[in-house]
Amino acid sequence: MRDQGFATGRGFAPPPGRRVSAKVAVGVVSVAANFMAIMDTTIVNVALPALGHDFSVDTSGLSSVNVGYLVAMAVFIPVSGWLTHRFGTRRTALAALLLFTAASGLCATADSLMALTGYRVLQGAGGGLLAPVGMTMMLRAFPVAERLGAQRYLMLPTAVAPALGPVLGGWLVDTASWHWVFLVNLPVGTLALLFGLWTLPDVPGAGAPRFDLAGFVLAGGGLAAVLYALTRAPDRGWGSGHTLVPLLGGAVLLTLMVPWELRARHPMIDLRIVEDQLFRTTQLGLLPMGAAFMGVLYLYPQFLQTGLGYDALHAGLSTFPEALGMLTVNQLMPLLHARVGPRRLMAAGGGGATLIIVFLAAGTGDSPSFTLYPAMYLLGCSVGLLFASGQNAAFVTIPPSRTADATTVLTMQRQLAAACGVALAGTLAAHGYRAGFLTMGAVSLCAALFSLRVSDRRVREGYRADNARTASAHRAPAADP
Template identity: 75%
Template structure:
């Protein structure tokens, strides 16, 4: 195939920074902020038993600690694009980072479960704003020709944080206390905030003259209700009213959201962004891959502990090769991009993930221990190929003025994929690890098949012809 031409892209030139280049400033703040937000979705799980002992609560009551965070995260993802356009990305990102850091400190000093849950909700508000605004800044700071190389930094939170969470959380609980599961964010947040205040450039948005309240309620309420249902489904069962009512209600709100946003004069999320063929086709592949990936990461530690007798700490360590595989893929993908093309890289990544998940399923409890570490490394590498290539291709033809809408849609899709994958894995685990892993393999294969629709030609044209900024 012809090489993909690399030229400057559709990115508005960032403002001149004080001393630190805009790319370095945006990378530093985005990676640190996104790392904390993703880490907090997994690190708290290992602290729940200690929380239960301290507060005298059972497991069902403790679930509010995670559910409150995820629901708040979901509610405020849709509003992030509007805030970035209205107040600028710099102020929005720094305010979200400050909110997340302060809430982390309050979580670490909470004296009761209701107080901790309330602080987790505030933390979720900050986390919901951080990822879309940070991604928008990354895409605006890096020209199209440089974005794939920037993926080596963007992939760090996605690769490392989910795998590090259980290991770090277990170590902090064992050696200190559950308070440090939250307090560990504070020094990172403070340093990122000071660095951002000194160096972070602003990328003014197109303006947001009117707040789309119906769009906010439909998007935030619908996404929060669906995520709440998916989070509770493995525990309560899909037929439970606690799951079925919010699930159906949330889906209905999201269905109503589509015609409203398409017709609204000032939509909260400009859904016309999905008319971009390249953006749409890549998202269709990233969604099932994200679900399968998080599903396997949910199943794997349980498989090691319940099937092979590992303790919690060592099962976390055995999961970590996945992160190394993803980081390796983020280094390899830019080198292969011109000669192989994003479509083939995405297809290869999806097939590779399916093969590894199928191996874990067919081997089940008889898997030789020495094969587990390389299997997780190859899984991370396969997923990393698809993620790095897909996320880069998704934004090649998106104009700079619509970047906030695109990153908001991507963040909503990620949350649904993560919750859906874990809910599916949690539901199937009762049927055995073989069936669960094989199902994740099938979902990965679907991602690979959908990646066949990604057009290398459109990516090549996007590099060769900069997209208008408006």
């Protein structure tokens, strides 16, 4: 009942003297934490030439800076659910926030590539915990009926951070130095940490079982190896040993993980969560769209620079309309969701994104550049339709006690989808941007078709069950003697 108490105001211990509601506290900390973690996957890219100059390393030799971060994230995502069960959401979230912020400061002090890579690994460890723990806190804090309203603000990191990273990073490198790419996290992280210490409510851990070491090695090692291979594939080639060995090895580990975790008495990752029909079908739409979206965000700035002659800063600014489109849709989502339903919203979002991506493919020819700005805005609107409605529907039928397991699985899948999208786009870019965009359009079309399997009826049933559960929790005190 403690998990239910988070949403109803019962069953958690607020910090002494707290004057902020649990929902506001969770919203502020989650937005700040996820914003930093997501932005750090893109903000460093524009600083690589400056890093290479200072460390006397060729830009191609700086891949460890990003690979170390992504691999560390992959290793620590699987353990996030266990830590939440063991230590509770408050302590896990604050510890991850402290680790990420401190590691950001260390990155700014690095005097060698080896030191920077090591600090980025620490930063990735914190980042790997922030996303799933933040989502778990949000799902427990807000009843199902209130999540779409809260999502107007909680989707801010997903919408803005990937597009803002290159813009902010380029400006900081041009006006100050590469150190500020990491220092920019310190004020945000410190304020979020202090605010969380003062306001964040606690959902004590239910007492996690014994640590599943084998499951952690199989899941963390497999995910890290696959992400490493996908990250290096566009540069090294898919036939290179640097790609094939970790890709095949990681695939073997992830394959072995499935029967192990299904048989384990206390699995590190509860894969049985995918038996929930609504959770499973929404993922079939969310994951290909995540791959297509990240692939387009990889291709589009490069096309603007090499095809249209934009500089890095203006290429980043030209990407930003997609974030505005996602934010626009988030404001309208509660009304749209009530009138249309998630299945048609997701299918319309996937179909709209497919048309826009195909238009971008045609724009690699002689189309006027000013048409690309509204295209990116409409792409953001389309992707936002699918993401917002799909992510909300995914957790409608997940009971509060299993939210940590569900967010762990979702975050792992999302990382793999994003890496696959970027790797595929990077490989196809060598054959022309049009081929890359058209392939991303095909992936987006798959998302639209899979979205047709989402059941609006199950969503409505989930809403009714959650309303009954919340009402029962409110009535419980009156029945006490």
